[in-house]
Amino acid sequence: MWGIELQRHEDLTLARQIYQTLRVQMTAGQLQPGDVLPATRELARQLAVSRNTVYEAYEMLSAEGYIVSRPGSKTRVAPGLKLEQPPLAVETAPQLQPAYSYKADFKTGQPDLRCFPKHLWLQLLRRAAEQAPAAEWGYTGPAGLPALRAEIASWLLRSRGLTVLSQNIFVTAGATQALHLLAELLCVEGREIIVEDPCHSGMLRVLEQHGGHIRPVPVDHQGLQTENLHGKQACAVYVTPSHQFPLGGILPAGRRTELIRFARENDLYLIEDDYDSEFRYSGPPVAPLCSMDPARVIYVGTFSKILFPALRIGYVILPPDLHSSWRQLRTYADVQNPPFEQAALAEYLRTRKLDRHVQQMRRIYGHRRQVLLHTAAGLFGNTWQAWGDAAGLHLALEFPGRRFDQDFARHCKEKGIRITPVEQHSICKGRHLAKLLLGYGHLDASEIISGIRLLHDHIQKQV
Structure with missing residues (x-):
């Protein structure tokens, strides 16, 4: 009817x-x-x-x-309701990619989630929600919970020797969001963003999405080659001085001084991405560039690689003159991080459980790094060399005379090996074709050994 x-x-x-x-x-x-x-x-x-x-x-x-x-x-x-019917769109079923199972997975930047104390974290999270005052069930503001900001300041003093006021710390939804907001804050039309070459391709895309004109500066064993800094067209410099990604160098004092001098003379900010320097295996973590000039350096840190990626909690240390603009941008982006995860992390820091977790994981990751180096030496002999400092969750290996490009990575995938050529993160192509990146943080010793053997066999067949 x-x-x-x-x-x-x-x-x-x-x-x-x-x-x-x-x-x-x-x-x-x-x-x-x-x-x-x-x-x-x-x-x-x-x-x-x-x-x-x-x-x-x-x-x-x-x-x-x-x-x-x-x-x-x-x-x-009622009048005026008729709509012309649009042409019937032909709906195509999405091509769902099946989950790929690798025999050897050298993905970079992945911590070992099997070692994370999930039960303890869930206890802290539940307690944080139960004890949260009524105000924390609403909006708590774009800066982050005061308790977490204070604990991050204490953590930075303990782990980096960095003295920072908690009011200069702003909690973010990971380092990627921090870079999105900083690009929005600092990018000026017609001016350049100086970046290391090679640098993380994902972070590079973030800067490009915000209209930044990218000027690459090459890196060597010691990081950014500051002698190539020139001109007055830059509005910011993105740098990873404590463990250059992907090649692993530590920016020495002379270059740090030159970089800060360049920022002062050209009235710009340095964005310091300290993505994994907690895991250094031949001494304490490197002092941040931020400690040399907190008025010119914006420090970006994250807990995703220390704990687990889904946590999505990072932070920035901002010079005071950027506070107001940052608050406005964050408010109209997503306002804040979930307060209960912030409160749980604050308690995890306050009770020094994070300190103990990092110490434990530093030993585990350090051992895995040695297993990787030892296995590579046994299989490849003296045909390769490692780049960078003994730190982080990945290694850059160079095989002089070899050529590792996207075709090589695709062929590896066909053989069940996930590996990243450094060329994938290069802006000026062709300079790092002989280098591979091998992530090892999420692999145990047996997985590393079997993976290197598969990689060795595949490379030998490419000769």
Whole structure:
């Protein structure tokens, strides 16, 4: 009746089904402006439903302006409802990529989630939610929970020797969000962002998305080659001085001084991405560049690689003159991080459980690094060399005379090996074709050994 076919066993209510059917008929022109709809009692009888059901459907149509109804008069279709039907789009089924299972997975930047104390974390998270005051169930502001900011300041003093005021620390949803906001904050039309070459391709895309004109500066064993800094067209410099990604060098004091001098002379900020320097195996973590000039250096840190990637908590240390702009940008981006995870992390820091976890993982990762180097030496002999400092969750290996490009990576994948050529992170192509990146943090010793053997066999077949 009236083209209404009710599905009485669907989740959609009968009133909603009546409303949707009549609405479609009105916008398709099947019901014309001024056409009279049956009375609620009559339509209810025809559809074998209660009068209240039809009344509810009419109420929805009336509230949205599809029908006009006045006391003592009939219910009619409102004018101006007809829509021209667009061409029927041909829907193509999405090509779902099956989860790929690698025999050897040397993905970079991945901590070992098997070692994370999940039970303890869940206890802290539940306690944080239970004990949170009512105010923390609302918006707590774009800077982050004061307790977490204070604990991050204490953590930086213990782990880096960096003295920082908690009011200069702003909590972020990971380092990637921090870079998005900084690019929005610092990018000036017509000016350049100086970046290391090679650098993390994902971070490079973030800067490009915000309209930054990229000027690459090459790196060597010691990081950014500051002698290549020149000109007054830059608005920011993105740098990883404590463990250059991907080649692993530590920026020495002379270059750090030159970099800060360049920032002062050209009135720009240095973005220091300290993504994994907690895991250094031949001494304490390197002092941040930020400690040399906190007015010119914006420090970006993250807990994702220390704990687990899904945590999505990072932080920035901002010079005071950027606080107001940052608060405004963060407010209109996503306002804040979830408060309960912030509170749980603050307690994890306060009780020094994070310190102990990092110490434990530093030993584990350091051993795995040695297993990788020892296995590579046994299989490849003296045909390769390692780049960078003994730190982080990956190694850069150079095989002089070899060529590792995207075709090589694709062939490795076909053989069940995930590996990243340094060329993938290079801006100026062709300079680092002989280098490979091997992530090892998430692999145990047996997985590393079997993976290097597979890689060795595959490389030998490419000769």
